[in-house]
Structure formats: structure tokens, C-alpha cells
Amino acid sequence: xxxxxxxxxxxxxxxxxxxxxxxxxxxxxxxxxxxxxxxxxxxxxxxxxxxxxxxxxxxxxxxxxxxxxxxxxxxxxxxxxxxxxxxxxxxxxxxxxxxxxxxxxxxxxxxxxxxxxxxxxxxxxxxxxxxxxxxxxxxxxxxxxxxxxxxxxxxxxxxxxxxxxxxxxxxxxxxxxxxxxxxxxxxxxxxxxxxxxxxxxxxxxxxxxxxxxxxxxxxxxxxxxxxxxxxxxxxxxxxxxxxxxxxxxxxxxxxxxxxxxxxxxxxxxxxxxxxxxxxxxxxxxxxxxxxxxxxxxxxxxxxxxxxxxxx
Amino acid sequence: xxxxxxxxxxxxxxxxxxxxxxxxxxxxxxxxxxxxxxxxxxxxxxxxxxxxxxxxxxxxxxxxxxxxxxxxxxxxxxxxxxxxxxxxxxxxxxxxxxxxxxxxxxxxxxxxxxxxxxxxxxxxxxxxxxxxxxxxxxxxxxxxxxxxxxxxxxxxxxxxxxxxxxxxxxxxxxxxxxxxxxxxxxxxxxxxxxxxxxxxxxxxxxxxxxxxxxxxxxxxxxxxxxxxxxxxxxxxxxxxxxxxxxxxxxxxxxxxxxxxxxxxxxxxxxxxxxxxxxxxxxxxxxxxxxxxxxxxxxxxxxxxxxxx
Numbered sequence: 001x002x003x004x005x006x007x008x009x010x011x012x013x014x015x016x017x018x019x020x021x022x023x024x025x026x027x028x029x030x031x032x033x034x035x036x037x038x039x040x041x042x043x044x045x046x047x048x049x050x051x052x053x054x055x056x057x058x059x060x061x062x063x064x065x066x067x068x069x070x071x072x073x074x075x076x077x078x079x080x081x082x083x084x085x086x087x088x089x090x091x092x093x094x095x096x097x098x099x100x101x102x103x104x105x106x107x108x109x110x111x112x113x114x115x116x117x118x119x120x121x122x123x124x125x126x127x128x129x130x131x132x133x134x135x136x137x138x139x140x141x142x143x144x145x146x147x148x149x150x151x152x153x154x155x156x157x158x159x160x161x162x163x164x165x166x167x168x169x170x171x172x173x174x175x176x177x178x179x180x181x182x183x184x185x186x187x188x189x190x191x192x193x194x195x196x197x198x199x200x201x202x203x204x205x206x207x208x209x210x211x212x213x214x215x216x217x218x219x220x221x222x223x224x225x226x227x228x229x230x231x232x233x234x235x236x237x238x239x240x241x242x243x244x245x246x247x248x249x250x251x252x253x254x255x256x257x258x259x260x261x262x263x264x265x266x267x268x269x270x271x272x273x274x275x276x277x278x279x280x281x282x283x284x285x286x287x288x289x290x291x292x293x294x295x296x297x298x299x300x301x302x303x304x305x306x307x308x309x310x311x
Numbered sequence: 312x313x314x315x316x317x318x319x320x321x322x323x324x325x326x327x328x329x330x331x332x333x334x335x336x337x338x339x340x341x342x343x344x345x346x347x348x349x350x351x352x353x354x355x356x357x358x359x360x361x362x363x364x365x366x367x368x369x370x371x372x373x374x375x376x377x378x379x380x381x382x383x384x385x386x387x388x389x390x391x392x393x394x395x396x397x398x399x400x401x402x403x404x405x406x407x408x409x410x411x412x413x414x415x416x417x418x419x420x421x422x423x424x425x426x427x428x429x430x431x432x433x434x435x436x437x438x439x440x441x442x443x444x445x446x447x448x449x450x451x452x453x454x455x456x457x458x459x460x461x462x463x464x465x466x467x468x469x470x471x472x473x474x475x476x477x478x479x480x481x482x483x484x485x486x487x488x489x490x491x492x493x494x495x496x497x498x499x500x501x502x503x504x505x506x507x508x509x510x511x512x513x514x515x516x517x518x519x520x521x522x523x524x525x526x527x528x529x530x531x532x533x534x535x536x537x538x539x540x541x542x543x544x545x546x547x548x549x550x551x552x553x554x555x556x557x558x559x560x561x562x563x564x565x566x567x568x569x570x571x572x573x574x575x576x577x578x579x580x581x582x583x584x585x586x587x588x589x590x591x592x593x594x595x596x597x598x599x600x601x602x603x604x605x606x607x608x609x610x611x612x613x614x615x616x617x618x619x
Contacts, residue, residue: 003418003419003421004419006418007415007416007418007419010411010415011404011407011415014404014406014407014411015406016406139402139403139404139405140399140400140401140402141402141403141404142402143368143398143402144401144402144403144416144459145416145419146366146367146368147366147368147391147394147396147398148391148416148419148420149388149391149419150366150367150387150388150391151388307370309324309363309368309369309370310363310368310369311363311368
């Protein structure tokens with residue numbers, strides 16, 4: 001059993017698609033880190049306060065008409081501005097004189113970023129699960145393996161296990177790399193204020209729940225492709241189900257969202273009961289529901305695989 | 312003891328809104344221990360389906376299928392370590408090298424790298440063993456498939472068309488390999504449509520047509536049973552010879568350079584007597600050679616006729 005699992009892990013890792021996905025992930029994370037660094041700026045709290053005060057003074061002068069503002073570096077004819085003291089003038093000045101955006105990168109925003117990147121990682125996990133078993137059917141390697149280990153349930157579940165492990169590791173590594181790529185921005189161009197123990201726990205929670213969701217996505221993608229004996233079938237069914245059926249049902253029947261996979265996934269990733277406006281669904285129940293979906297589909301795939309003829 | 316025992320094996324493939332395809336129609340077959348057993352049949356006769364049933368890759372609709380003494384559908388894991396097999400073109404992991412493919416499969420049965428290297432050497436792939444399989448030719452893939460089958464050092468080898476895609480030198484090598492394996496006391500069950508190969512390689516043969524075994528036994532017996540029993544008669548004046556034979560009540564057929572006489576070899580004396588009586592002298596008289604191909608066509612052709 002251990003040899004079979006080790007072999008399957010090596011086969012998944014040897015796949016060209018995984019290498020391509022890894023390269024794309026590394027490139028994307030690097031670009032994200034560089035862009036974040038370039039778009040952030042190191043300022044002290046005092047400087048930020050001073051900038052805020054200066055902006056407030058500009059706004060006040062604009063409203064009073066003592067300092068005609070500039071828009072895009074060009075002066076504006078005071079005759080064309082709304083009269084001082086009017087609501088239109090105040091609105092214009094807030095826009096023209098501008099507030100002050102905090103240019104620092106706040107480490108505490110990492111939690112939201114990691115939640116946001118869970119969605120593409122779930123798609124990648126689905127792809128890994130579907131393509132591994134799909135290509136096994138296509139290249140008939142499944143037949144070769146069965147002539148060495150005829151216990152079909154063992155073979156299929158070991159393959160699914162390998163996909164789940166690889167997809168989860170991929171997701172964890174990608175999230176870890178992304179966090180590392182953003183650290184220079186946080187330490188050199190930002191602030192770690194608020195990044196305390198509670199925050200760290202909440203980030204770990206996001207990682208844990210996100211990885212769990214990725215594992216379930218890999219198992220579901222694997223199961224659907226195994227039943228259809230085809231990668232494209234799994235991708236097509238996934239696209240049709242989530243983008244068409246779940247979106248339509250979720251849009252028209254809000255009360256029903258807690259029974260949809262997407263609704264439960266949103267609650268799980270958000271980490272908040274009834275998160276993402278999925279009313280009446282708690283995080284633990286969402287986790288259990290999604291796990292049941294994954295295990296159920298894997299059980300169906302195993303049952304089908306045990307009964308079907310292998311070419 | 313029979314290493315493969317099929318009794319009333321039937322396999323139907325269901326089709327949507329159409330009658331099922333009957334791939335095997337009550338196949339009975341017994342393959343004895345040791346030697347090379349040829350499994351012959353035209354395309355679509357059920358050879359590969361039989362092999363799939365043997366290896367539990369397909370579920371028979373009815374009948375029994377026993378391999379190395381166990382029911383292959385329920386107890387194959389007990390004996391799989393003693394069975395090496397290759398079903399059609401072998402399914403390999405294209406991103407991995409040939410050696411890696413073998414090593415990962417070998418580990419399932421606890422087989423180490425030394426055995427992998429030895430079997431690669433045996434099938435002539437040692438030099439290309441570290442190339443990715445995606446760069447292999449069809450012949451090389453076929454060799455690797457044979458290597459996979461040999462890796463377990465099996466008691467029973469089940470090979471489906473092993474010479475497919477091989478060049479003449481490769482076919483000769485496979486022929487010698489199979490003969491050698493049979494001589495070592497292993498049982499080699501090999502399906503093929505290359506009749507000459509089966510004739511040269513196998514000790515016993517079974518002929519399959521429309522999912523049924525239409526002949527089985529030692530190759531010589533099948534040839535003798537299925538072939539005609541004619542004589543080839545060669546002499547200077549074929550027309551005169553034919554007339555002399557007809558006068559003696561012996562029917563003959565004029566071929567390009569000889570006469571074919573429909574008499575068993577035991578009655579050759581009647582031919583010589585009739586010809587000598589007319590002053591005609593033989594240059595050659597011998598039993599007609601029967602090829603497995605002729606027997607095969609006769610057996611399977613007859614079956615096609617019945618079906619139609």
C-alpha cells in the first residue's frame with residue numbers, strides 16, 4: 001500500500017501540467033510581490049498625520065474660496081466653480097483637494113488576500129484532480145497499474161489520496177510563498193500594526209480552511225473525471241454546474257444558498273457563520289457539508305470503478 | 312494442471328437502444344502448465360476480451376474464469392505476483408523514463424532496481440532506459456510492455472499481440488524470447504494474428520472465432536485436424552497424368568506445375584499404380600503441406616459462414 005501511494009505521488013509530481021502550474025504560480029506571486037512593493041511607500045505616523053492635516057487645510061481653503069484648487073495640475077477658473085458654502089462646492093473640494101490614501105502596506109490585510117487567493121487555488125486543485133485520473137484513463141496507465149494491483153478500490157483511493165496531498169501541498173506552498181513575497185512590502189513599506197497573536201491565529205485558520213477546501217476540490221475533480229473517464233468531462237461539468245446551475249439557483253433562491261456547494265465554500269473561507277450572506281449556515285456545518293460532498297462523490301467514483309470494464 | 316481454465320465464458324457489451332455485442336459466446340479453454348500457448352483469432356473474435364477477463368479488467372457476463380487455480384474475478388490478488396501481462400499496446404507514463412516506469416510498478420510487488428536493470432537488458436532497452444517514454448517509438452513501447460510483464464519473473468505470462476509494431480529483427484527476438492521462457496518451464500499465453508509466428512513459437516494453440524473456441528490442442532494436431540489430406544503429384548505430362556488418374560477413378564486438380572489429388576497420404580500407392588500402368592513416371596509425390604493459416608481460414612471462415 002505504501003509503495004503504491006509513493007508511486008502515485010511520484011507520478012502526480014512528474015506531470016508536466018503540475019510543473020506548468022508551479023511556474024505560473026511562482027511568476028504570479030513574484031509579480032504580485034514586486035507590484036505591491038512598488039505601489040506602497042514607507043511613511044511614519046507623524047508624516048501621515050501631517051499629510052492628513054495638509055489635505056484638510058487644502059479642502060477648507062477650497063471650500064472658502066481662498067485657494068483655488070487645481071485638477072490634474074491645471075488651475076480652474078473660480079467663476080466656473082459652485083459658490084463657496086454650497087453643498088456642490090464642498091463635494092467638489094473633497095474630490096479636488098483630495099483625501100490622503102495611506103500608502104503603507106498593512107500586514108493585517110494579508111488575511112483578506114489569502115482568502116481571495118483560495119478561489120483560484122480551488123480551481124487549480126480541481127484541475128489537478130481531474131487531469132491526473134483523466135490522463136490515466138486516456139493513456140491506459142490505469143490498466144497497467146491494475147495488472148500489478150487488481151484491488152480496484154485500493155488503486156483508485158490511492159490515486160485520489162495522491163491528488164489531494166499534492167493539491168493541498170501546492171496550495172499551502174503558494175499561500176506561504178505569497179505571504180513571503182508580501183513581507184518586504186510590510187516591513188520596508190508598511191506596518192505590522194495589528195499583526196498580533198489573534199491575527200496570526202485567524203490567518204492560520206484561513207490557511208487551514210482554504211487548504212481543506214482545496215483538498216475537497218481535488219477529490220471532487222478527481223471523482224467526476226474518474227466517473228466520466230475524461231479530464232474535459234470534469235472541467236465541463238464543473239463549469240456548467242458552478243457557473244450556470246449554482247449561480248442561477250443562488251441568485252434566485254437565497255434561502256437555498258446554504259445547500260449549494262459555492263455557498264458553503266464562501267462560509268468556510270470567510271470563517272464567519274452566515275458569512276458572504278449565506279444565511280443559516282455555520283462554519284463547522286459548512287465544513288462538514290463540503291466534506292460529505294467530497295467523500296460522497298469519491299465513494300460513487302469508487303463504486304463505479306469497481307464495477308466497470310477497463311479497456 | 313491447467314494454469315488457465317475458462318468454462319462457458321460469456322461476455323456481452325451493452326449498447327444503448329441496440330442489441331448487445333456478444334464478444335465471448337460460451338468460451339471453453341484449458342491452458343496446461345508450461346510451454347507457449349498461442350491464442351489465434353481474427354480481429355473482433357474476442358482474444359483481447361478473453362485476456363481482460365483473465366486479468367479481471369472486464370467482468371464476464373457468465374461463466375468461470377480461473378487462473379493459477381483461483382477465480383480471477385474474486386481472488387486475483389492472491390496470484391497477481393506470479394502473473395506478468397501486457398494487454399494491447401501497453402499503457403505507460405509518458406513523462407517518466409522507461410526505467411522509472413518499471414521501478415514504480417516493481418515497487419508495488421517489492422521488486423528492486425537490479426531486477427529492473429536486468430529486464431531492460433533482456434528486452435534490449437538498456438541504452439534508452441533513461442529516456443522519457445514519450446520519446447519512444449511504438450516498437451520500444453512494446454518492448455517496455457514486455458519488460459513490465461517479465462519484471463515479476465512470472466510463472467504465467469499473458470501477452471496480447473506482443474509483436475505489434477516491432478520490426479522483423481524485433482519479431483525474431485520476441486519469438487526467441489517466448490520460446491526461451493516456455494523452455495524455462497513458464498507458461499506463456501500469447502494472442503496473435505501473425506499465424507507464422509504462432510506456428511514457429513507455440514507448442515499448443517487455440518483458434519477463436521466469434522467468441523468461441525473452434526480448435527485447440529498441440530499445433531501439429533490442429534494442423535492435422537483442420538487441414539486437407541491431399542497429395543501433391545508432379546510428373547512430366549500433367550494432362551496425361553490427370554487422364555490416367557481419372558481412368559482409375561481418382562479425382563485430381565490441375566495446378567500450375569502439379570496435380571492435387573484428394574487422397575490421404577496412406578493411399579499414395581493408388582496414384583503410383585495408376586500412373587505406372589499408363590507408362591507415366593513421377594518426379595515428385597508428397598503429402599500436401601498444411602499451414603496454420605489455411606487451417607485458421609478454414610476454421611474461422613466456416614464459422615463466419617454459419618453466422619451469416
